[in-house]
Amino acid sequence: MKLLSVGLTGATDEIRVKLQKDCVALAQEGFQVAIDETSKGNYTFLGCNVVDGELSFRSYERIKQLLKDYVAQIVSELIVADEEKNIIRKIINQNYHYFNEEERAAVYENTLKALNGNKTNVIDFSLVDRRKQILSRLTDYLDHHHELVVEGFINFRLKDYREELVHLVDDVVEDFMMELEYKEFIRVLRYFVDIQEPQADEVHIVIDPEGVFKIIDTAGNSIHNQYLESYISQSADEINYGDLLVTALITLAPQEIVLHGCDPQKTQDTVEIIKNIFEGRVTICKGCSLCRPYVLGNITPDN
Incomplete structure:
Protein backbone atom coordinates (compact mmCIF):
# COMPACT_ATOMS: atom_id res chain seq x y z
CA MET A 1 0.00 0.00 0.00
CA LYS A 2 1.47 3.34 -1.10
CA LEU A 3 1.26 6.04 1.54
CA LEU A 4 3.30 8.91 0.11
CA SER A 5 5.41 9.74 -2.94
CA VAL A 6 7.93 12.51 -3.59
CA GLY A 7 8.71 13.80 -7.10
CA LEU A 8 12.19 15.17 -7.82
CA LYS A 18 17.45 9.22 4.22
CA LEU A 19 13.94 7.86 3.76
CA GLN A 20 15.10 4.28 4.18
CA LYS A 21 17.00 5.22 7.33
CA ASP A 22 13.95 6.92 8.83
CA CYS A 23 11.70 4.02 7.91
CA VAL A 24 13.82 1.56 9.91
CA ALA A 25 11.99 2.72 13.04
CA LEU A 26 8.71 1.45 11.60
CA ALA A 27 10.10 -2.07 11.34
CA GLN A 28 10.34 -2.16 15.13
CA GLU A 29 6.55 -1.80 15.20
CA GLY A 30 6.10 -4.71 12.82
CA PHE A 31 5.72 -2.77 9.58
CA GLN A 32 8.05 -3.08 6.64
CA VAL A 33 8.22 0.03 4.46
CA ALA A 34 9.79 -0.18 1.00
CA ILE A 35 10.87 2.71 -1.20
CA ASP A 36 10.22 2.29 -4.92
CA TYR A 43 10.33 13.69 -12.63
CA THR A 44 11.46 10.72 -10.59
CA PHE A 45 9.04 9.68 -7.86
CA LEU A 46 10.08 7.94 -4.67
CA GLY A 47 7.13 6.01 -3.27
CA CYS A 48 6.78 4.92 0.36
CA ASN A 49 4.91 1.60 0.53
CA VAL A 50 3.88 -0.61 3.44
CA VAL A 51 4.63 -4.18 2.35
CA ASP A 52 4.28 -6.08 5.59
CA GLY A 53 1.98 -5.96 8.58
CA GLU A 54 -1.77 -5.75 8.94
CA LEU A 55 -3.03 -2.19 8.97
CA SER A 56 -5.84 -1.15 11.21
CA PHE A 57 -7.17 2.37 10.71
CA ARG A 58 -5.21 3.54 13.75
CA SER A 59 -2.01 1.91 12.53
CA TYR A 60 -2.51 3.36 9.06
CA GLU A 61 -2.92 6.88 10.43
CA ARG A 62 0.11 6.50 12.71
CA ILE A 63 2.40 5.26 9.93
CA LYS A 64 1.11 7.92 7.57
CA GLN A 65 1.82 10.63 10.17
CA LEU A 66 5.33 9.33 10.81
CA LEU A 67 6.12 9.15 7.10
CA LYS A 68 4.68 12.61 6.57
CA ASP A 69 6.96 13.97 9.31
CA TYR A 70 9.97 12.17 7.83
CA VAL A 71 9.29 13.46 4.32
CA ALA A 72 8.60 17.02 5.49
CA GLN A 73 11.86 17.11 7.45
CA ILE A 74 13.93 15.63 4.62
CA VAL A 75 12.45 17.86 1.91
CA SER A 76 12.75 21.02 4.02
CA GLU A 77 16.46 20.29 4.47
CA LEU A 78 16.77 19.56 0.73
CA ILE A 79 15.18 22.89 -0.20
CA VAL A 80 17.35 24.95 2.14
CA ALA A 81 20.58 23.07 1.42
CA ASP A 82 20.28 22.56 -2.35
CA GLU A 83 17.19 23.97 -4.03
CA GLU A 84 17.70 27.39 -2.46
CA LYS A 85 20.99 27.73 -4.34
CA ASN A 86 19.30 26.74 -7.60
CA ILE A 87 16.56 29.31 -7.01
CA ILE A 88 19.15 32.03 -6.42
CA ARG A 89 21.00 31.08 -9.61
CA LYS A 90 17.76 31.23 -11.61
CA ILE A 91 16.85 34.63 -10.13
CA ILE A 92 20.26 36.04 -11.03
CA ASN A 93 20.25 34.56 -14.54
CA GLN A 94 16.71 35.80 -15.24
CA ASN A 95 16.82 39.25 -13.63
CA TYR A 96 20.46 40.10 -14.30
CA HIS A 97 21.14 38.28 -17.56
CA TYR A 98 23.01 41.34 -18.84
CA PHE A 99 25.75 40.81 -16.24
CA ASN A 100 28.75 38.88 -17.51
CA GLU A 101 29.55 35.45 -16.09
CA GLU A 102 32.07 36.77 -13.59
CA GLU A 103 29.64 39.39 -12.26
CA ARG A 104 26.82 36.87 -11.90
CA ALA A 105 29.17 34.52 -10.04
CA ALA A 106 30.15 37.34 -7.66
CA VAL A 107 26.50 38.21 -6.98
CA TYR A 108 25.73 34.53 -6.34
CA GLU A 109 28.59 34.16 -3.83
CA ASN A 110 27.68 37.44 -2.10
CA THR A 111 24.05 36.32 -1.82
CA LEU A 112 25.05 33.06 -0.17
CA LYS A 113 27.28 34.96 2.25
CA ALA A 114 24.40 37.29 3.11
CA LEU A 115 22.12 34.30 3.74
CA ASN A 116 24.63 32.32 5.78
CA GLY A 117 25.59 35.37 7.81
CA ASN A 118 21.92 36.38 8.14
CA LYS A 119 22.91 39.85 6.87
CA THR A 120 19.54 40.53 5.33
CA ASN A 121 16.90 43.20 5.67
CA VAL A 122 14.26 40.51 6.04
CA ILE A 123 12.95 39.77 9.51
CA ASP A 124 12.93 36.08 10.48
CA PHE A 125 14.92 34.95 7.44
CA SER A 126 17.76 33.15 9.16
CA LEU A 127 18.58 29.55 8.25
CA VAL A 128 16.58 28.24 11.21
CA ASP A 129 13.59 30.45 10.39
CA ARG A 130 13.64 29.53 6.70
CA ARG A 131 13.73 25.84 7.51
CA LYS A 132 10.94 26.25 10.08
CA GLN A 133 8.78 28.15 7.58
CA ILE A 134 9.28 25.56 4.84
CA LEU A 135 8.74 22.64 7.24
CA SER A 136 5.43 24.14 8.37
CA ARG A 137 4.24 24.58 4.76
CA LEU A 138 5.25 21.02 3.89
CA THR A 139 3.46 19.58 6.89
CA ASP A 140 0.28 21.45 6.00
CA TYR A 141 0.51 20.34 2.38
CA LEU A 142 1.06 16.67 3.23
CA ASP A 143 -1.97 16.73 5.54
CA HIS A 144 -4.11 16.96 2.40
CA HIS A 145 -1.98 15.40 -0.36
CA HIS A 146 -0.31 12.03 -0.85
CA GLU A 147 1.98 13.17 -3.67
CA LEU A 148 4.57 15.94 -3.39
CA VAL A 149 6.39 17.38 -6.43
CA VAL A 150 9.19 19.45 -4.91
CA GLU A 151 9.59 21.85 -7.85
CA GLY A 152 5.87 22.57 -8.01
CA PHE A 153 5.69 22.98 -4.24
CA ILE A 154 8.43 25.63 -4.36
CA ASN A 155 6.84 27.48 -7.28
CA PHE A 156 3.28 27.55 -5.96
CA ARG A 157 3.42 27.02 -2.19
CA LEU A 158 6.56 29.02 -1.39
CA LYS A 159 5.98 32.14 -3.49
CA ASP A 160 6.62 34.48 -0.58
CA TYR A 161 9.84 32.62 0.26
CA ARG A 162 11.01 32.98 -3.33
CA GLU A 163 10.08 36.68 -3.31
CA GLU A 164 12.23 37.20 -0.23
CA LEU A 165 15.13 35.63 -2.14
CA VAL A 166 14.43 37.99 -5.07
CA HIS A 167 14.56 41.00 -2.73
CA LEU A 168 17.76 39.70 -1.17
CA VAL A 169 19.43 39.28 -4.57
CA ASP A 170 18.34 42.82 -5.49
CA ASP A 171 19.93 44.18 -2.31
CA VAL A 172 23.13 42.26 -3.00
CA VAL A 173 23.23 43.60 -6.57
CA GLU A 174 22.77 47.15 -5.29
CA ASP A 175 25.73 46.71 -2.93
CA PHE A 176 27.72 45.06 -5.73
CA MET A 177 27.10 47.99 -8.09
CA MET A 178 28.11 50.46 -5.39
CA GLU A 179 31.31 48.49 -4.89
CA LEU A 180 32.04 48.58 -8.63
CA GLU A 181 31.42 52.33 -8.70
CA TYR A 182 33.69 52.79 -5.70
CA PHE A 192 45.17 61.24 -11.35
CA VAL A 193 47.66 60.97 -8.47
CA ASP A 194 50.09 58.91 -10.54
CA ILE A 195 50.30 61.44 -13.37
CA GLN A 196 50.73 64.43 -11.04
CA GLU A 197 54.06 65.92 -10.07
CA PRO A 198 54.49 65.29 -6.31
CA GLN A 199 54.27 68.49 -4.25
CA ALA A 200 55.96 66.80 -1.28
CA ASP A 201 58.13 63.73 -0.72
CA GLU A 202 56.65 62.87 2.67
CA VAL A 203 53.78 64.28 4.69
CA HIS A 204 52.43 63.50 8.14
CA ILE A 205 48.70 63.65 8.83
CA VAL A 206 47.63 64.19 12.43
CA ILE A 207 43.92 63.43 12.92
CA ASP A 208 42.20 64.31 16.19
CA PRO A 209 39.25 62.30 17.63
CA GLU A 210 36.75 64.59 15.87
CA GLY A 211 38.32 63.96 12.47
CA VAL A 212 39.94 67.40 12.21
CA PHE A 213 43.36 67.03 10.64
CA LYS A 214 46.65 68.82 10.25
CA ILE A 215 49.14 68.20 7.44
CA ILE A 216 52.80 68.71 8.34
CA ASP A 217 56.11 68.07 6.62
CA THR A 218 59.07 66.09 7.97
CA ALA A 219 60.33 69.20 9.79
CA GLY A 220 57.03 69.58 11.65
CA ASN A 221 55.85 72.60 9.66
CA SER A 222 52.18 72.87 8.68
CA ILE A 223 51.47 72.50 4.97
CA HIS A 224 48.83 74.75 3.46
CA ASN A 225 47.53 74.90 -0.07
CA GLN A 226 45.02 76.98 -1.96
CA TYR A 227 42.33 74.30 -1.74
CA LEU A 228 42.51 74.10 2.03
CA GLU A 229 42.51 77.87 2.49
CA SER A 230 39.21 78.16 0.61
CA TYR A 231 37.49 76.18 3.40
CA ILE A 232 38.83 78.11 6.36
CA SER A 233 35.90 80.52 6.38
CA GLN A 234 33.32 77.71 6.60
CA SER A 235 31.85 76.62 9.93
CA ALA A 236 32.92 73.27 11.35
CA ASP A 237 29.43 71.83 10.81
CA GLU A 238 29.66 72.48 7.06
CA ILE A 239 33.01 70.78 6.55
CA ASN A 240 33.41 67.10 5.72
CA TYR A 241 36.94 66.69 7.03
CA GLY A 242 37.39 63.25 5.48
CA ASP A 243 36.60 64.48 1.95
CA LEU A 244 38.71 67.57 2.52
CA LEU A 245 41.71 65.53 3.65
CA VAL A 246 41.48 63.18 0.65
CA THR A 247 41.23 66.11 -1.77
CA ALA A 248 44.16 67.88 -0.12
CA LEU A 249 46.33 64.77 -0.39
CA ILE A 250 45.39 64.28 -4.04
CA THR A 251 46.46 67.88 -4.69
CA LEU A 252 49.78 67.33 -2.89
CA ALA A 253 50.35 63.84 -4.38
CA PRO A 254 53.06 62.97 -1.83
CA GLN A 255 55.38 60.00 -2.25
CA GLU A 256 54.92 58.90 1.37
CA ILE A 257 52.06 59.45 3.82
CA THR A 270 38.72 57.95 5.36
CA VAL A 271 41.85 55.93 6.14
CA GLU A 272 40.74 53.09 3.83
CA ILE A 273 40.10 55.52 0.97
CA ILE A 274 43.54 57.09 1.44
CA LYS A 275 45.20 53.66 1.54
CA VAL A 282 50.66 54.88 3.40
CA THR A 283 51.94 53.97 6.86
CA ILE A 284 49.94 54.12 10.08
CA CYS A 285 52.08 55.18 13.02
CA LYS A 286 52.11 52.79 15.99
CA GLY A 287 52.60 55.63 18.42
CA CYS A 288 54.82 58.70 18.61
CA SER A 289 54.83 62.21 20.06
CA LEU A 290 52.41 63.34 17.33
CA CYS A 291 49.74 60.68 17.78
CA ARG A 292 50.19 59.65 21.41
CA PRO A 293 47.67 62.24 22.68
CA TYR A 294 44.98 60.61 20.50
CA VAL A 295 45.73 56.87 20.51
CA LEU A 296 46.79 54.33 23.11
CA GLY A 297 48.26 51.59 21.02
CA ASN A 298 45.04 50.36 19.41
CA ILE A 299 46.10 51.04 15.83
CA THR A 300 47.31 48.20 13.66
CA PRO A 301 50.25 49.28 11.51
CA ASP A 302 49.86 49.17 7.75
CA ASN A 303 52.39 46.61 6.56
Missing part, protein backbone atom coordinates in the same frame (compact mmCIF):
# COMPACT_ATOMS: atom_id res chain seq x y z
CA THR A 9 13.98 16.48 -10.90
CA GLY A 10 17.52 15.86 -9.68
CA ALA A 11 19.41 12.96 -8.15
CA THR A 12 17.36 10.80 -5.79
CA ASP A 13 20.01 8.65 -4.09
CA GLU A 14 20.53 10.90 -1.07
CA ILE A 15 16.79 11.32 -0.45
CA ARG A 16 16.19 7.58 -0.85
CA VAL A 17 18.90 6.76 1.71
CA GLU A 37 11.20 4.54 -7.79
CA THR A 38 9.20 5.43 -10.91
CA SER A 39 9.67 8.00 -13.67
CA LYS A 40 7.05 10.35 -15.08
CA GLY A 41 8.36 12.76 -17.69
CA ASN A 42 11.16 14.83 -16.15
CA LYS A 183 36.47 50.77 -7.36
CA GLU A 184 36.13 52.85 -10.52
CA PHE A 185 36.20 56.03 -8.43
CA ILE A 186 39.40 54.87 -6.71
CA ARG A 187 40.94 53.85 -10.04
CA VAL A 188 40.37 57.31 -11.52
CA LEU A 189 41.77 59.08 -8.46
CA ARG A 190 44.77 56.75 -8.37
CA TYR A 191 45.46 57.50 -12.02
CA VAL A 258 52.23 58.77 7.56
CA LEU A 259 48.95 58.81 9.48
CA HIS A 260 48.91 59.68 13.19
CA GLY A 261 46.20 59.53 15.85
CA CYS A 262 43.63 57.61 13.78
CA ASP A 263 40.55 56.50 15.70
CA PRO A 264 39.40 53.28 13.98
CA GLN A 265 35.75 53.93 14.85
CA LYS A 266 35.67 57.48 13.49
CA THR A 267 38.26 57.63 10.72
CA GLN A 268 38.27 54.08 9.30
CA ASP A 269 36.44 54.99 6.06
CA ASN A 276 43.37 52.60 -1.64
CA ILE A 277 44.20 55.77 -3.58
CA PHE A 278 47.81 55.97 -2.40
CA GLU A 279 48.45 52.25 -2.57
CA GLY A 280 51.83 51.32 -1.12
CA ARG A 281 52.54 54.85 0.09
